[in-house]
Amino acid sequence: MSEYANTQPLLKLALRRDRIQLSVWLYGTAALAYSAASSVGKTYADEAARADAVKLLTDNPALLLTRGAPVGTSEGALAMVQVLTFLCVLAGLMSTFAVVRHTRQNEESGRAELVGAAPVGRQAGLAAALLLALQANVGLFIFLGIVLPLAGLSIGSSLVAAAAVAATGLAFAGVAAVTAQLSGTSRGANSLAGAFIAVAFLIRGIADAGGEVQASGTVVESTWLSWLSPIGWAQRTSPFGEDSWWVLVVPLLFAAATATVALRLSARRDLGAGVFEDRPGPASAAPGLLGPYGLARRLHRGSLIGWAVGIAVLGAVIGGMGKSAGDALKDNADLTETLGKIGGGGGAPVDTFFASMMVMVGAITAGFVVQALLRLRAEETSGRLEALLATAVGRGRWVAGHVAVAVAGSLILLLVAGLAAGLTYGAAAGDVGAGVADLTGAALVQAPAVLVLAGVVVLVFGLAPAASSATAWGALALCLVVGQLGALLKLPQAVRDLSPFSHLPALPAVDAEALPLVLLTAVAVLLLWAGTALFGRRDLAA
Numbered sequence: 001m002s003e004y005a006n007t008q009p010l011l012k013l014a015l016r017r018d019r020i021q022l023s024v025w026l027y028g029t030a031a032l033a034y035s036a037a038s039s040v041g042k043t044y045a046d047e048a049a050r051a052d053a054v055k056l057l058t059d060n061p062a063l064l065l066t067r068g069a070p071v072g073t074s075e076g077a078l079a080m081v082q083v084l085t086f087l088c089v090l091a092g093l094m095s096t097f098a099v100v101r102h103t104r105q106n107e108e109s110g111r112a113e114l115v116g117a118a119p120v121g122r123q124a125g126l127a128a129a130l131l132l133a134l135q136a137n138v139g140l141f142i143f144l145g146i147v148l149p150l151a152g153l154s155i156g157s158s159l160v161a162a163a164a165v166a167a168t169g170l171a172f173a174g175v176a177a178v179t180a181q182l183s184g185t186s187r188g189a190n191s192l193a194g195a196f197i198a199v200a201f202l203i204r205g206i207a208d209a210g211g212e213v214q215a216s217g218t219v220v221e222s223t224w225l226s227w228l229s230p231i232g233w234a235q236r237t238s239p240f241g242e243d244s245w246w247v248l249v250v251p252l253l254f255a256a257a258t259a260t261v262a263l264r265l266s267a268r269r270d271l272g273a274g275v276f277e278d279r280p281g282p283a284s285a286a287p288g289l290l291g292p293y294g295l296a297r298r299l300h301r302g303s304l305i306g307w308a309v310g311i312a313v314l315g316a317v318i319g320g321m322g323k324s325a326g327d328a329l330k331d332n333a334d335l336t337e338t339l340g341k342i343g344g345g346g347g348a349p350v351d352t353f354f355a356s357m358m359v360m361v362g363a364i365t366a367g368f369v370v371q372a373l374l375r376l377r378a379e380e381t382s383g384r385l386e387a388l389l390a391t392a393v394g395r396g397r398w399v400a401g402h403v404a405v406a407v408a409g410s411l412i413l414l415l416v417a418g419l420a421a422g423l424t425y426g427a428a429a430g431d432v433g434a435g436v437a438d439l440t441g442a443a444l445v446q447a448p449a450v451l452v453l454a455g456v457v458v459l460v461f462g463l464a465p466a467a468s469s470a471t472a473w474g475a476l477a478l479c480l481v482v483g484q485l486g487a488l489l490k491l492p493q494a495v496r497d498l499s500p501f502s503h504l505p506a507l508p509a510v511d512a513e514a515l516p517l518v519l520l521t522a523v524a525v526l527l528l529w530a531g532t533a534l535f536g537r538r539d540l541a542a
Contacts, residue, residue: 007131011131026140036079041151051218054072062353068085069208076157089197095136126180133169157240157243171254174256182276203228204225307367314361318354318361348509359483362447365410369454372405380541414443415443417443455525455528
């Protein structure tokens with residue numbers, strides 16, 4: 001029997017299982033692209049206005065870090081600098097979750113062993129997952145290739161942009177296939193692949209921020225570092241600029257290479273095992289592991305360390321750019337206003353920059369909280385929770401243990417980000433004490449909004465556990481899009497208010513206000529209580 005026997009039925013099954021999730025990803029990503037593209041023509045009346053907007057970007061490395069390198073002043077070029085990197089990240093997350101869900105998660109849950117009892121080839125499951133990612137990204141290419149021209153952009157360049165995003169998704173799908181072989185758990189595989197996406201985004205950002213501004217002042221040539229990032233490859237296609245189709249060969253070759261590596265690793269390991277084998281633990285548990293809090297702390301320790309390292313690097317980059325960003329903003333009122341719309345509060349230029357960046361830090365920290373609390377659902381579906389609840393541990397104590405670790409971890413991450421940013425900025429500005437105090441406060445003030453997202457995850461877990469993952473990540477994506485692009489896309493205030501981060505005081509640009517922090521914390525506590533109570537009343541679900 002061939003190693004790929006009956007791949008097609010497994011692919012059909014995967015499509016059936018993911019028909020709703022993939023539809024949400026495709027329609028949501030296409031809607032974001034259409035909104036960004038259509039808003040450019042409404043916001044900027046002529047090329048002169050667009051040129052001024054692009055020059056705002058080229059004057060500030062911070063915006064180049066978060067947005068990308070502009071390639072011109074056309075409507076399409078300005079739309080891409082606003083949204084292309086976000087589209088690539090969404091394509092990467094869609095591909096990562098799909099591949100891991102139908103490979104490592106199937107092994108972890110026992111579904112792969114059940115399917116393996118039928119006449120199915122050893123590599124059929126992985127091949128089906130990769131084909132699913134291929135079809136999803138082809139679908140994304142079609143969706144983007146339709147909505148961008150509908151928004152008024154040229155067809156040829158729109159197809160380049162759509163192909164760049166889809167190819168990036170395929171590259172990240174290959175990475176996810178490899179991490180699914182390396183890690184013994186779906187959570188670990190998703191974490192490794194997610195870390196790769198984050199590093200790719202950061203490398204691309206550093207390459208753009210350090211790029212050379214051309215004589216026109218409206219084009220930035222990224223440094224060679226962008227060739228080390230799949231997101232950088234998408235930018236190198238230069239949609240609505242040079243339209244360099246040939247660059248697409250790079251992510252496609254990378255996807256093929258990583259898929260080949262994943263298939264070879266899969267052939268050499270046992271079913272259910274990862275290449276990185278878990279070390280055998282001690283014969284008896286330490287006293288600290290005998291309660292639900294200690295167990296939760298041990299389960300989340302590794303991922304928290306990884307998140308802390310990543311957010312420390314991000315904080316250091318933000319702090320290191322503070323002085324130059326502040327100098328650029330002093331002579332550019334329009335750019336200061338733009339950052340104020342993103343969340344900067346409209347204070348002193350450098351404070352406006354830091355306030356807008358800390359909103360992004362808060363949203364990223366919320367990613368850790370979402371990942372940590374989705375462990376509740378993973379423990380339930382794996383069957384481990386049933387065995388745990390057969391002991392003296394109650395449902396409420398078990399949920400509270402994971403919530404406590406997630407909340408404490410988020411505070412640690414915000415503190416690390418604030419300290420890293422404060423130290424690097426303070427060293428450059430000559431006042432480390434003030435820098436640490438201001439930026440640590442600006443980071444920690446994001447905590448109530450992060451807690452609201454934690455409450456949303458627990459509420460959905462208690463109310464509709466099957467929808468936990470999609471709802472949790474969807475809520476986080478909404479916060480990122482609304483927070484980073486809501487004002488620039490001129491979204492209604494009611495839509496922007498859906499993000500809890502929009503209600504926070506923009507420290508250090510403005511004075512702290514206690515009322516919104518207290519109200520958000522109260523909402524978070526209510527959501528956490530409701531979710532825990534609902535979980536206590538429902539049956540365990542597979």
